[in-house]
Amino acid sequence: MAISTDEVNRIAKLARLSFSEAEKQKLQQELSAILDYVDQLKEVGGKAKEEKPDPDAVNLMRNDVAESPDDPEEFLKQAPGRQGNFIKVKSVME
Amino acid sequence: MNRDSLGVKFLRNFMNFTDLTIKSASELLANKQVSAKELAEMSLKRIKEIDDKLHAFLYVAEAEAMEAAKEADNAIAEGENFSLTGIPYAAKDNILVKGMQATAASKILENYKATYDATVIRKLNEQQTVLMGKTNLDEFAMGSSTENSAYGPSKNPFDLTRVPGGSSGGSAVAVASGEVLFALGTDTGGSVRQPAGFCGIVGFKPTYGRSSRYGLIALGSSLDVPGVLAKTVEDAASVFQLMAGQDSYDSTTLPKPVPDYSKYLKEDLKGLKVGVPKEYFIEGMDKEVEAVVRSAIKKMEELGASVSETSLPHSSYALAAYYIILPVEISANLSRYDGIRYGLSVAGKNLEEVYYNTRTKGFGAEPKRRIMIGTYASSAGYFDAYYKKAKLAQQLIRKDFTDAFEKYDLLVTPTTPAPAFKFGEKSDPLSMYLADVFTVGLNIAGVPGLSMPAGMTKAGLPVGVQLVAGHFAEEKLFGAAHALELALNLKLKPRLTG
Numbered sequence: 105m106a107i108s109t110d111e112v113n114r115i116a117k118l119a120r121l122s123f124s125e126a127e128k129q130k131l132q133q134e135l136s137a138i139l140d141y142v143d144q145l146k147e148v149g150g151k152a153k154e155e156k157p158d159p160d161a162v163n164l165m166r167n168d169v170a171e172s173p174d175d176p177e178e179f180l181k182q183a184p185g186r187q188g189n190f191i192k193v194k195s196v197m198e
Numbered sequence: 199m200n201r202d203s204l205g206v207k208f209l210r211n212f213m214n215f216t217d218l219t220i221k222s223a224s225e226l227l228a229n230k231q232v233s234a235k236e237l238a239e240m241s242l243k244r245i246k247e248i249d250d251k252l253h254a255f256l257y258v259a260e261a262e263a264m265e266a267a268k269e270a271d272n273a274i275a276e277g278e279n280f281s282l283t284g285i286p287y288a289a290k291d292n293i294l295v296k297g298m299q300a301t302a303a304s305k306i307l308e309n310y311k312a313t314y315d316a317t318v319i320r321k322l323n324e325q326q327t328v329l330m331g332k333t334n335l336d337e338f339a340m341g342s343s344t345e346n347s348a349y350g351p352s353k354n355p356f357d358l359t360r361v362p363g364g365s366s367g368g369s370a371v372a373v374a375s376g377e378v379l380f381a382l383g384t385d386t387g388g389s390v391r392q393p394a395g396f397c398g399i400v401g402f403k404p405t406y407g408r409s410s411r412y413g414l415i416a417l418g419s420s421l422d423v424p425g426v427l428a429k430t431v432e433d434a435a436s437v438f439q440l441m442a443g444q445d446s447y448d449s450t451t452l453p454k455p456v457p458d459y460s461k462y463l464k465e466d467l468k469g470l471k472v473g474v475p476k477e478y479f480i481e482g483m484d485k486e487v488e489a490v491v492r493s494a495i496k497k498m499e500e501l502g503a504s505v506s507e508t509s510l511p512h513s514s515y516a517l518a519a520y521y522i523i524l525p526v527e528i529s530a531n532l533s534r535y536d537g538i539r540y541g542l543s544v545a546g547k548n549l550e551e552v553y554y555n556t557r558t559k560g561f562g563a564e565p566k567r568r569i570m571i572g573t574y575a576s577s578a579g580y581f582d583a584y585y586k587k588a589k590l591a592q593q594l595i596r597k598d599f600t601d602a603f604e605k606y607d608l609l610v611t612p613t614t615p616a617p618a619f620k621f622g623e624k625s626d627p628l629s630m631y632l633a634d635v636f637t638v639g640l641n642i643a644g645v646p647g648l649s650m651p652a653g654m655t656k657a658g659l660p661v662g663v664q665l666v667a668g669h670f671a672e673e674k675l676f677g678a679a680h681a682l683e684l685a686l687n688l689k690l691k692p693r694l695t696g
Contacts, residue, residue: 145587
């Protein structure tokens, strides 16, 4: 199925990605080809109805205890912006 | 002349570093015929000699390796010699090693330094295994050729004009060309088995839930597993021995007992029931690949296996289901790269612009494409039509495999439909995706698989055969693959030329 330019714009906005007009055209073709290919999954509907959980799968829990406390400095020094022990970001609202 | 240089001289005169396996190197270490330091030096020498040509490595950890080798020698001197102590290896650059780069071959993580060790790295460190560096991959492990690496592709050591496969292409090249004795990779749809097939080595993917994913940069969390690339089946089994088992840091690893895999290595296949799924011998596949794989299957019969044709009727849905489930998980997993906490950050006039600018500049074409597909397939109005359908198809595919393993011990297939392709040959995304058509089904079903060399094409390119076992039956894979490897007795030597 063909994806429209409007769809490409809508998805790009959701994904927080910007594209040039030429890139959008190329994406439109590539995504349409990929979606055409995966369209064969439509046949599956008749064969399997409900998604069943894997009977072997169990929830595994551990106590929420810090075992080897990491040094916050290790994490903070990777941040692009920083003020004291905080990560600094641009304002969310202007 | 001191003992150290005598040892090196001995090896240089009588043995090539490139001929060593984990097993032979570890015997030399135990007998004090070589030190871990000497092994690390030989590995570095090899890397310096040939890696300009091959580009297997994104980072060579020279200083760290020499330090680790020193500790390994100390451990050996104190009698603490484990099966992997002092063995030089490489890790794919999407596996975290504390203090070391982990780019995932993306510009968005160019300056990132890992803040902790992956579980597999921690276990190798405990045995004083020596990490020589981090290897190239397709960006975020998305691809089948390393052509999607933001740092340039790796080259196939059997023909430098061809791709090594991917995404763990750098790891496959490093092992096949004799730079290291084994390497770690990750396998989400074939990323360990396919490059192993293209480079003439052993590539092993465990059952989902058998080995910890802690510290692997997430691609598709419900499909990713760590894997091993090695020169022999026995070597792969000895590395996996360490990786198998439950980890409290990965709640998807199951508390099942781990057998001693070395006890299962066989020399014949008497009593083994082997199925050959007809859906894996498709029209349009390379005739030479088919012939080589068929002759390996014949060899299994000669070794005593009973072989018959079988069917995995929903195989044709595997790739389609994969290219919905995986992108949906990618779009969620890669949302963390937003320029706020680590990695690339591109300025903008407000927070939203920082997100846009960082992601647009930092991600390459393939991650963007997959983020777009995944966002589309999981967005309102399309989720039922795509994701839900793909999960239902997954259930059918999984059942195909579990049904087959009620009748058979193993399934055998080609690893890929064709040998290594030329750079640039698969320029549209869909034809590249089809390179994984025989490997993705295993990830969709969660079952383990192993690719091993089955022979060569006339042009001198390796052909891989893939063995598949039921969930948590890895020992059957190692057992049969070991017997087949002995019987085939291939000694594939890369030419390192175009």
